[in-house]
Amino acid sequence: MTEQPPFETFDHTADVGIIARGSNLAEAFANAAKAMFSLMVDLDRVETREERRVEVDAEDREGLLVAWLAELLYMSEVDSVVFNRFDVDEISDTRIAARAFGEPLDLDRHNPKLMIKAVTRHMLQVEPANGGVQVRVVLDI
């Protein structure tokens, strides 16, 4: 990988897209999750006090990316927690098992930003890039 950042966001009319990269699929998926939470809160203000196991299956890599992010979004919304670190223990084209680290959402401390409604399949992409993997997904705001 060259100088490219691990993740960045791009404009999409009413919503926000993210591009995340990694030297392999696991790293790219972890960075995509970081990108998503970076839109919601300041990641460096989140402390690692809780660990959650996440396991999802899908029919293909693109579907897996959507399922992975949607699962994290669901956990975050229902339990009011935010994450800033993701350790992927196992990944294939159709299954991911990982641990997400973070803490309960603290409106005073985390500098809450966007509220994400859902993970879309719009412009969805998982592809090899620069010897690693690059993923692209648009989030509904």
Next chain:
Amino acid sequence: MSKGWLKSLEKVDDYRWRLPASYKPGMRVPGLIFADERLLRTMAGDQAVEQVANVAFLPGVVRYSMAMPDIHWGYGFPIGGVAAMRLNGGVVSPGGVGFDINCGARLIRTNLTEAEVRPLLDRLADQLFRDVPSGLGAHGPLRVNDRELDDIMVRGASWMLERGYGAPDDLETTESRGCLAGADPATVSQRARERGREQLCTLGAGNHFLEVEAVEEVYDEAAAQAFGLEVGRVVVFFHCGSRGFGHQVCQDYLEVMEKASRQFDIVLPDRQLACAPIDSKPGRDYLAAMAAAANFAWANRQAIAHWTRGAFAHVFGRSADELGMTQVYDVAHNIAKVEEHRVDGQSMRLCVHRKGATRAFPPGHAEVPPRYRKVGQPVLVPGDMGRYSYVCAGTERAMAETWGSTCHGAGRLQSRGAAKRSLQGVDIIGRLEARGIVVRVRNRGLLAEEASEAYKDVAEVVEVLDRAGISRKVARMKPLAVIKG
């Protein structure tokens, strides 16, 4: 812009543009775009018109794939898209409804004048900001158990009324009386329930808002009078939907529909148009879950109306009744509904998808409340937080041409990022305050993304539809206080 569709568009009249079915092989019907030349140019910036063409591929689509002047790029369908499908052989697509199922708008009038509200505006804004939670991590004042949530899914707004959250008249002035038939809690996932459970009576974030406004101009006296609106009158306008509940229902069914599209061999130019025949199991299940989410949204807006009235009563020291806080109307603008329409001179039941489009039924229609039957259904059209919003009324022409549908708002002009960049260093709150608008917002960063510059001018949008005969302008309101997530 060298967009292919620009060359293919045929001008029907000053406000109608036809995109012939020959534009893209696979289109079953032509596209029809409502816009003047100026608004048409704003559409060149994204893929919205391409999406109008894509929707025309869907099996069972009748007559046209339509777009209102506020269209912008969505997922599968454009936001501002309208398409009706035959029940027999036609499809239903979650992409034609959107993630925020039954996102909609509600307008409540008051007896108060701007002069009476001004001195208490800050207190009122504080109270509303407290009583109607918004933004990330917001929890509503209501706690419901599983059985109650099931009831809400089936019964919608009336569930709230039975618990005393609202005035008896509210149902009559709510589209479909705040309840879509056919909702089935068994088609809704546990996750949707969990996401929705604590979010009743919350506003959300993004473009959702609650505003205290004053009527500044009336265009149609008879309709305005029927709606209880006159110049100087203070009203409350809010915009929100089914919260995490609906978002999850859509997320769940996109996956179901992906499989269904393959199973039924439906050829789609865009995976986001994933759909299933209306009379198939996945189609029926989606419609039942969508109805549950729509009912959740109506219950949510009903609760917000109740807490809004409470905030006014508290601040002004008079009951909501004494303040004359009756509801003007509540409309959905993200929904698929089975409705009766005329096709080639015959009455026919169709599944009308309105994604970022509002129902606009004409005078005399049985679904228009008796008190409005002479003037037509109120159509609520929010603008942006700096300028103004409109109330319009439905027309016969809309019924004949657009399946009784019109626009839903201003429509975005700039992306969130572009708006933020172009407004860097601009004090948005200060700018609004200088114009006498009080702002309460949880996430200040959001303001630039939602500033006037990010939106088309809603005045142009409603003007085009007024001149095209699709919906009549009734009144314009200006914001006094803005509450956002």
